[in-house]
Amino acid sequence: xxxxxxxxxxxxxxxxxxxxxxxxxxxxxxxxxxxxxxxxxxxxxxxxxxxxxxxxxxxxxxxx
Amino acid sequence: xxxxxxxxxxxxxxxxxxxxxxxxxxxxxxxxxxxxxxxxxxxxxxxxxxxxxxxxxxxxxxxxxxxxxxxxxxxxxxxxxxxxxxxxxxxxxxxxxxxxxxxxxxxxxxxxxxxxxxxxxxxxxxxxxxxxxxxxxxxxxxxxx
Numbered sequence: 001x002x003x004x005x006x007x008x009x010x011x012x013x014x015x016x017x018x019x020x021x022x023x024x025x026x027x028x029x030x031x032x033x034x035x036x037x038x039x040x041x042x043x044x045x046x047x048x049x050x051x052x053x054x055x056x057x058x059x060x061x062x063x064x
Numbered sequence: 065x066x067x068x069x070x071x072x073x074x075x076x077x078x079x080x081x082x083x084x085x086x087x088x089x090x091x092x093x094x095x096x097x098x099x100x101x102x103x104x105x106x107x108x109x110x111x112x113x114x115x116x117x118x119x120x121x122x123x124x125x126x127x128x129x130x131x132x133x134x135x136x137x138x139x140x141x142x143x144x145x146x147x148x149x150x151x152x153x154x155x156x157x158x159x160x161x162x163x164x165x166x167x168x169x170x171x172x173x174x175x176x177x178x179x180x181x182x183x184x185x186x187x188x189x190x191x192x193x194x195x196x197x198x199x200x201x202x203x204x205x206x207x208x209x
Contacts, residue, residue, distance in 0.1 A: 003209040005191075007182050011158040011201035012167050013074045013174025015182070030209050037185045038178065039075025039140060 005031055068106065068113035069147050073167040074174040075140040076133065078181045079120075082141070085176035086122065094155055094172065095125035104132035106146040114144055122173065127151035131170065143170055158201055172201075179203050 003021040010016075015038055019027035076082055086098050099121040106114045106129050118132030120141060128151050133141035145152050147169050158171030167174065179195070186193050186207045194206040 005186075005205075005207040005209060007205040007207065008198075009175060009178045009182070009203045009205065010160055010163075011175055012160040012163045012171035013178045014160075014163065015178050033185050033189065034182055037078055037081075037181050039077060 003027075003030065005034070007034070067146070067148075068111055068144050069166045069169075070113070071143045071145075071166045071170060073164075074178060075138075076143070076177055077140050078177075078184060081181035081184050082120075082133075082177055084180040084184070085173065088176045088180070089156075089172060092172075096155070097123050097125070099123050104130035104145070106130075107148050111146065114146070118144070124152070124155045127155050131156075131173070143173070145170070160200075175201060175203070179205065182207075 003026075004019070005027075006018040006020060008016040008018070017031050017034065019031060022030065083098060086096060089096060101117050101119065102121040102123075103117050104114050104121045104123075109115070114132050119135040120133040122131040122133065124130055128149065129146045131143050131145045131152065133143055136142050147153065147166065150157075153169040156172045157169045158175070160168055160171060163171070182205055183193050183195070186205070192208040194208075196204045196206065198204055
């Protein structure tokens with residue numbers, strides 16, 4: 001499974017972000033710009049994979 | 065008593081996303097237009113908080129009142145409106161549990177804005193976005209990185 005960001009937007013505009021398929025903190029990089037455009041009202045939950053070490057050679061998102 | 069309500073639940077910063085959201089609202093039957101530098105309509109013509117020109121105004125043709133969008137120091141446009149009489153809610157409202165009355169009253173605007181803001185940002189980064197309609201007006205965006 002590839003890396004995926006799931007964004008759930010409620011009827012009233014509340015946003016919940018979830019990442020799938022990421023290892024380590026690379027998910028935070030991947031969602032950074034989305035969080036910026038939304039302004040900080042969204043909810044984030046860190047899954048266990050966040051705390052797993054990134055695998056060697058893993059693509060890391062540096063900029064958006 | 066009528067008064068001005070400000071809502072900071074969703075930060076509106078991307079004007080192109082806002083325009084796209086308004087186009088979607090129009091296509092879904094909300095009679096509205098986005099004006100620039102205008103005074104939004106409220107119960108009182110000189111209503112505090114809405115008696116100066118807003119940077120943007122969402123004019124609701126089927127409502128007595130409008131939504132003023134006032135630019136803040138952080139670049140976000142703060143919605144201000146008069147919820148008196150339910151005009152705004154009848155045009156833009158949703159009924160989401162656990163959400164305060166003011167955010168619900170502008171729910172369709174916040175929902176469509178968030179959809180387009182996220183989609184635009186993801187596409188700018190070269191990601192693919194799939195939009196999936198969920199129950200009760202909620203939407204899921206699946207972004208392949």
